[in-house]
Amino acid sequence: xxxxxxxxxxxxxxxxxxxxxxELWNQYKMMxxxxxxxxxxxxxxxxxxxxxxxxxYNESLIDIEEKLSLFGKHLKDFQLPxxxxxxxxxxxxxxxxxxxxxxxxxxxxxxxxxxKSMNNDQLKFYYTIENAIYGKNQNQNQNQSTSxxxxxxxxxxxxxxxxxxxxxxxxxxxxxxxLAVVTYxxxxxxxEGGRTAHSRFNTIGYK
Numbered sequence: 001x002x003x004x005x006x007x008x009x010x011x012x013x014x015x016x017x018x019x020x021x022x023e024l025w026n027q028y029k030m031m032x033x034x035x036x037x038x039x040x041x042x043x044x045x046x047x048x049x050x051x052x053x054x055x056x057y058n059e060s061l062i063d064i065e066e067k068l069s070l071f072g073k074h075l076k077d078f079q080l081p082x083x084x085x086x087x088x089x090x091x092x093x094x095x096x097x098x099x100x101x102x103x104x105x106x107x108x109x110x111x112x113x114x115x116k117s118m119n120n121d122q123l124k125f126y127y128t129i130e131n132a133i134y135g136k137n138q139n140q141n142q143n144q145s146t147s148x149x150x151x152x153x154x155x156x157x158x159x160x161x162x163x164x165x166x167x168x169x170x171x172x173x174x175x176x177x178x179l180a181v182v183t184y185x186x187x188x189x190x191x192e193g194g195r196t197a198h199s200r201f202n203t204i205g206y207k
Contacts (some may be wrong), residue, residue: 070185
């Protein structure tokens with residue numbers, strides 16, 4: 001997936017320190033790092049004749065900048081192009097726009113595919129969370145604000161990230177907002193739309 005290739009690009013920037021990051025960007029920006037963004041724009045505008053352009057590259061750079069911020073770095077630290085936020089012509093804050101701009105069809109396909117691949121324990125946890133969010137038989141008054149907290153204790157390799165990404169997609173397919181917040185930058189790259197707590201809440205003004 002192209003979003004994963006952008007994750008790899010960020011890892012290369014942070015840990016491999018390429019001598020010419022701009023050349024690396026220019027070499028792979030057209031398809032390897034931006035193809036999914038191009039498809040998203042084509043789908044949104046219902047025009048599949050659109051090709052990669054500066055707007056597409058700008059969207060890709062915004063995603064890379066957000067991932068770099070997980071490590072306290074920015075595009076300018078690697079002499080990469082500046083971001084143009086003028087592309088956001090709506091009145092929504094950039095962070096909110098990003099959370100509401102997931103492809104609902106892709107999210108639905110991901111949920112359907114992943115749920116079929118889950119074992120019994122994974123399914124039990126998945127449906128517990130899904131029912132807590134969207135269950136129709138809850139006793140609480142719909143106008144009453146409620147909250148739930150769930151803790152997952154399982155060793156590495158048991159599919160925690162797999163379940164979390166499925167739940168994130170389940171919420172986003174409804175055009176609802178799911179904030180994936182973790183402690184460390186590498187962990188954030190494993191979750192779709194993941195951010196560290198510092199990056200997420202510092203960005204929207206919390207201290």
